[in-house]
């Protein structure tokens with residue numbers, strides 16, 4: 001970031017250290033011809049990597065288990081965009097609930113922005129499905145099959161022979177098989193696990209269109225995890241591209257303590273130069289970086305906050321008897337002013353906003369009606385004078401039952417006294433269905449004091465009021 005770099009230059013200027021700024025001229029993952037430079041990050045290890053592995057295992061367990069969990073015979077989560085059927089936490093959401101999605105979407109956007117401003121890109125490194133699958137599934141398998149970075153480089157450099165072909169075919173087959181499994185599970189979030197299993201039992205011939213799409217998605221996953229990798233975060237991900245405007249010098253990010261680390265120098269020189277900083281220029285932090293950057297150059301768009309460089313540097317600091325944390329999660333401002341306190345008023349205030357937003361979203365989901373009622377005046381009808389002297393209006397009642405049970409409903413007038421006559425005499429709305437019926441509202445003429453009056457009709461299930469719908473009752477001119 002700019003301030004960090006300014007400060008960095010200041011320090012460098014003061015200490016007369018020559019720095020190489022050539023990293024700004026290129027992206028490590030793209031060569032001069034614009035082709036992708038395949039990276040070989042070293043296998044990370046350390047406390048944070050261990051925690052990240054645990055978080056990923058929990059995450060993967062949830063991802064692969066959720067499609068099997070059912071509530072009342074329906075999936076716990078379903079995002080069926082094809083049939084416009086959405087289930088969240090076992091609750092069915094209908095197109096009528098669109099406003100909840102719209103408000104929820106806006107609230108989520110605010111959440112993401114505020115979260116990023118305060119906590120940086122921690123989501124990318126620790127919770128994004130792309131990073132979890134890449135670093136915690138495919139990368140681990142790659143280390144297991146091809147060995148650590150050095151062995152992978154050797155394998156790439158060696159001419160094609162039986163050994164290399166076997167290694168490559170094995171890796172491709174394993175990556176494709178796992179991509180196929182992941183694609184199946186993603187599909188189960190869209191059409192439900194029951195449907196996916198049914199297709200498996202029915203065989204490819206009965207569902208060749210779905211199977212072809214599945215292979216298409218599998219190939220995309222395979223391409224991303226076998227070859228495209230960190231480019232998805234650097235080039236494609238819109239969230240990644242926004243970091244430049246979301247982060248500021250108060251944001252908590254993975255950062256190099258340039259005040260403590262500079263001027264850097266090889267370990268042997270440290271013994272003769274007491275002014276030398278703690279960074280021994282060993283490049284351990286660079287070697288483990290999955291996006292190929294040098295975090296010592298300051299916060300960069302490519303950094304996904306995976307924290308692998310923190311582990312790598314802490315191990316080096318341990319080995320040379322220096323305090324850990326030369327690279328750590330901190331704000332640029334804290335590092336610049338050598339502040340120790342990490343929680344400031346902004347983190348407190350923004351975190352409160354985040355909690356309120358989550359509470360608001362939860363409220364929207366919980367307070368949603370089980371039934372949607374719309375009462376519309378029947379077209380072409382004004383009012384009728386009944387033989388008994390009452391005035392009647394004809395309406396069409398439209399009911400949407402969002403629950404998984406049939407609901408026998410009754411209608412009651414709220415703000416007028418009178419009678420509701422239901423054509424067909426039955427208002428039982430089947431589960432997960434729409435229902436519509438004409439109704440007549442008959443009221444005593446004495447109550448019709450205006451030509452147009454507000455009419456409220458409550459929808460009940462037994463004694464429980466489900467909703468109140470509003471319409472207009474027409475009467476003769478005064």
Ligand code: SF4
Nearest residue numbers: 289303304306307309
């Ligand atoms: S700089 Fe560090 S935290 Fe950022 S991506 Fe590289 S290893 Fe991960």
Ligand code: SF4
Nearest residue numbers: 279280282283285313
């Ligand atoms: S791992 Fe630490 S000591 Fe080594 S180059 Fe990186 S910041 Fe410097």
